[in-house]
Amino acid sequence: MKTNLIFLIPLLPLLGALFNLFLGRVIWRVAAGRDPSRRVVHFVAVGTVVASFAVALSLLVGPLFELFWKWHQGGKSGLSEALTQSVYTWIEVGNLKLDLAFRMDTLSGVMVMVVTFVGSLIHLYSTGYMADEPRYAAYFGYLNLFTGAMLILVLGDNLPVMFIGWEGVGLCSYLLIGFWFENNQFAYAGRKAFVVNRIGDFAFLIGMFLLFQAVGGLDYETLRSDAAMAAYRSPLWGERLAFWAGLFLFIGACGKSAQIPLYVWLPDAMAGPTPVSALIHAATMVTAGVYMVARMSFLYASSTAAMAVVAGVGALTALFAAIMAFAQTDFKKVLAYSTVSQLGFMFVGVGVGAYVAGIFHLVTHAFFKAGLFLAAGSVMHAMSGSGDIVKMGGLKKWLPWTHKTFVAYWLAICGIIPFAGFFSKDEILAGAWSAEGQGWLVGYGELLWVVLTVAALGTAFYMSRLYCLVFEGECRADDETRSHIHESPWSMTVPLAILAVFSVGIGFIGLPHVGGLPNVLESWLSASIARPDFHSTYPSIAESLHLSAQNHLGEGGLLLFMAIALVMGIAGIGAAWKLYRKGPSKLVADKSASGFAARIYQVVYNKFYVDELYDRIVVAPFRWACQALFDVVDKFVIDLIFVNGSAFVVGVVGRVARWVQNGQVHRYLGLLVVGAGCIFYFTREPTIDFSYTVSGGRVTFQADIGAGPSAIMSKTTELRWDFNGDGDSNDPEEQRFRNKTEAQLPIADVGSQVTLWYTDPVFKSTAKTVKPVDKNSDRVGGEQ
Amino acid sequence: MVSSIYSQITYGHFLVLAGVLFGIGLAGVILRRNALIVMMSIELMLNAANMTILTFARMHGDMRGHALAFIVIAVAAAEAAVGLAIVVAVYRARGHADVDRLSTLRH
Structure with a gap:
């Protein structure tokens, strides 16, 4: 269904960004940050995002819900229609036609709600948190720009439009991580995030090219057409095309969503202001990769190998990031590793085909992780900006509201019923266990489940450690x-x-299939995830899709899994409570002081030395190569040969020219004489040529005396012809035309070749030219 | 036998004489530094040119060559008048008429 309001959703925040980045900054500077200017800046910033939320909500509950309901009532067969809007044709080259088009279906609808709603809250929060910031207007400008770019990413109707948003959020992420660029380390963190993301984006582009080559179009309707589905299954490099396209797109997602091996930028990204960490590096931008995989679900469903890679990488990331979070002492670093780990969970969800579970976890995570970061901001605000959790403790009596809300987020991420994380994490776990589509390795799903369950235990442990160190026990901060x-x-x-x-x-939108409970989110999302008609059209692919785990596990299995997850959560909390309730654990301190445990602790504390490893194997060789390029290409070829070389040549030429142009008439005249002599010398030999015309049984010859002084000076010409080809010019005919420039004679008198001699009247030197004559009728020939 | 001596003089002799005159004039223009001598050498070259024009006119039996020679003489007279005036003016201004030292046109 066409509608013309969708473009407002991304446009409004972009307008806000435009205002704050240009006009707002001027107003802010002129008013020196006094009250009216502050209000203008944050009213525009918060207002545009809230307005965008309002537009999105009205579209969602109005026309989109209508479409969904029609699909839902119509037996859920076929594809649900989406709200689309094409603003204008962006690229039209050959058979590639790309519109700047937006698409709001049930999937992007959910994402838009999360982005605008959480975004609005974080904008509001920022007005308090950033109150003392001298670059207030720039901050809100970037934040609005980010929101607009994220909405373009989510709403784009084809991959290139998504890529605009994809790059846009990357740029804003860079700008906001390095917002306090006076600090070198912060600026470095921004740069690192940008560069790592670029690596992923490069792969994303390759994936896009592959898809274009195979399918011939990049908008989602083309990409999930029957022709495209057939193309995905065509072989390429020993695998299906879908595998390679999916793999390259997933590498892009790894960069954006901080998965192994490209996760290293996210912990450093905590250099940015805390609301930025909440909005970009927890709730929205980093989930773009998960969204992309869900968006391209029809592609991933076509290749079990690609799904296995996505799920495997997700599970590994979930586990390792959780372990790395154990030893962190910075509030935001713990949350950063937690985010990496939770994103891993989501990738397992979308990787095993449980797309609903993945997106469900994305939504719940957006709320509780944004909350955790905002709470972190609130705590750091209270602690004079320090985020060292070792120096905190007992804060619950000073920060009652922060503490109460933190408990809710904490229990949600630990997976305690009935908090949101419980439902979503459980669906992913159940989905992983029941992954058994065609071509899955036997036991792979179960292995994923084990890894995730351990990671969930770890999550509960490190989050509880964080909670205890911050809010429980005695305050360990200094008096000041x-x-x-x-x-x-x-x-x-x-x-x-x-x-x-x-x-x-929020967890209640995705209740498990137990006792006839409704799963609202599943019904809603299945209208646009993959192809709902898979079950009838592509049964073999549909096997690898588990929109729910219901069919595979049954009620009893689901309840058992929920119980296991709950026990894990409680166990993790209990262990941390015992160790850390009264401040940093003595046991851990003792164990980590020496011995084998200490070595492990050191490895975990240093994040498995991954950053150092990357420095060694990627950064250092790259720097070395750059240095070599600089020395050879830049300094030698460009600087020395091109720049200095051209200057040297110009200098030499100039010196010679200066010697010629010395103003001495003698020398000028001398050169003139030399030049004239050259002309005479090179033209001293006479030249001669002739052409002929065959027509009506007769041949007409026309002599052409060449240029040169002799030709100019002589009035008479000394020409001798040999028409019959006997080598002399003594025959009567030839005598007759002696010294004539034009000769006409019957074709019978002309031999196979004709010779013409010319004698210079002054120097008496002779030139001759010999030419074969083609006597076919009506010909013109002999012209040189 | 005077006439036989004359009959031995061909167009070629005239052309060679003109060429020698032109060469002497050219050498004078290139080698001498005094502007006055240079002017005189130019006159010599003009006369050599006149001589070739007349020779060819006789050779081809074309009287237009003679007319051309008169025009050249007239132009040479005008050139001499202007040239000498310039030489005098330069001499008054600089105190010399050395062509090598008159190189201000370079700038």
């Missing part, structure tokens, strides 16, 4: 800091409270 601890203003606590409410309640 302690005297400043205060609860945050309402602009920060209200978003915290709203996010907490959602962290508790």
Whole structure:
């Protein structure tokens, strides 16, 4: 269904960005940050995002719901229609036609709601958190720009439009990580994020090219057409095409969504302001990869190998990031590794074909992780900006609201019923266990389940460690800091409270299939994920899709899994509670002081030395290559040969020219004489040529005396012809035309070749020319 | 036998004489530094040119060559007048008429 309002959703925040980045900054500077300018800046920033949310909501509950309902009532067969809008034709080359088109279906609808709603809250929060920021307007400009780019990413109707947003959010991420670029390390972190993302984006582009080559179009309708589905199954490099395209797109997703091996930028990205970490590096941007895989679900469903890679990488990331989070002492670093780990969960979800579970976890995670980051911001705000959890403790009596909301987020991420994380994580676990599509390795699904369950245990442990170190026990801060601890203003606590409410309640949109409970999200999303008609059209592919785990496990199995997950969560919390409730654990401190345990602790504390490894095998060789290029190409070829070389040549030529142009008439004249002599010398030999015309049984010859002084000076010509080819010019005919430039004679008198001699009247030197004559009728020939 | 001596003089002799005159004039223009001598050498070259024109006119029996020679004489007279005036003016201004030292056109 066509509608003309979708473009407003990304446009409004972009307009806000335009205003704040140009006009807002000027107003801010002129007013020196006084109150009216502050209000203008944040009213525009928050207002545009809220307005965008309102537009999205009205579209969602209005026309989109209508379409969904029609599909739902119509037996859920075929594909549900989507709201689409084509703004204009962007690229039209050959058979490639790309529109700047937006698409709002049930999947992108969910994403838009998350982005605009959480985005609005974080914008509101930022007005409090960034109150003392001198570059207030620039901050909100970037934040709005990010929101607009993210919405383009989500709403784009074809891959290149998605790529615009994909790059846009990468840019904003870079700008905001390095927002305090006066600090070198922060600027470095921004650069690192950008470069790592570029690696992924490159692969994403390759994937896109592969798809274009195979399918011939890049909009989603073309990409999931029957012709495209057939193309995905065609072989390429020993695998299906879908595998390679999916793999390259997934490498792009690894960069954006911080998965092994490209996750290293996310922990460093915590250099940015905390609301940025909440919005970009927890709730929205980093989930773009998950969204992309779900969006391209029809592609991934066509290759079990690609799904296995996605799920495997996700599971590994979930586990390793969780372990790395154990030893972190910075509040935001713990949350960063937690985010990497949770993104791994989501990738397992979409990787095993449980797309609904993956997106469900994305939604719940967006709420509770954004909340966790905002709470972190609130705590750091109170602790004079320090995020060292070893120096915190007992904060619950100073920060009642932050503490209460934090508990909700904490229980949600640990997976305690009925908080949101419980439902979504459980669906992923169940989906992993029941993954058994065609071509899956035997036991692969179960292995994924084990890895994820351990990771979930770890999650509960490190989050509880974090909670205990921050809010329980005695306060370990110094007196100076302690005297400043205060609860945050309402602009920060209200978003915290709203996010907490959602962290508790959002899980109920995706209830498990137990006792006839409705799973709203599943019905809603299955209208646009993969191809709902797979079950009838592509049964073999449909096998690898588990929109729900219901069919495979049964009610009893689901309940058992939920119980296991709950036990894991409680076990993790219990262990951490025992160890850390009274501050940093003595046991851990003792064990990590020496011996084998200490070595493991050191490895974990240093994040498995992955950064150092990358420095060695990627960064250092790259630098070396760059240095070599600089020395050879830049300094030698360009600087020395091209730049200095051309200057040297010009200098030499100039010196010679200066010697010629010395103003001395003698020398000028001398050169003139030399030149004239050259002309005479080179033209001293006479030249002669002739052409002929065959017509009506007669041949007409026309002599052409060449240029040169002798030709100019002589009035008479000394020409001798040999027409019959006997080598002399003594025959009567030839005598007759002696010294004539034109000769006409019957064709019978002309031999196979004709010779013409010319004698220079002054120097008496002779030139001759010999030419074969083609006597076919009506010919013109002999011209040189 | 005077006439036989004359009859031995061909167009070629005239052309060679003209060429020698032209060469002497050219050498004078190139080698001498005094502007006055240079002017005189130019006159010599003009006369050599006149001589070739007349020779060819006689050779081809074309009287237009004679007319051309008169035009050249007239132009040479005008050139001499202007040239000498310039030489005098330069001499007054500089105190010399050395062509090598008059190289300000270079700038």
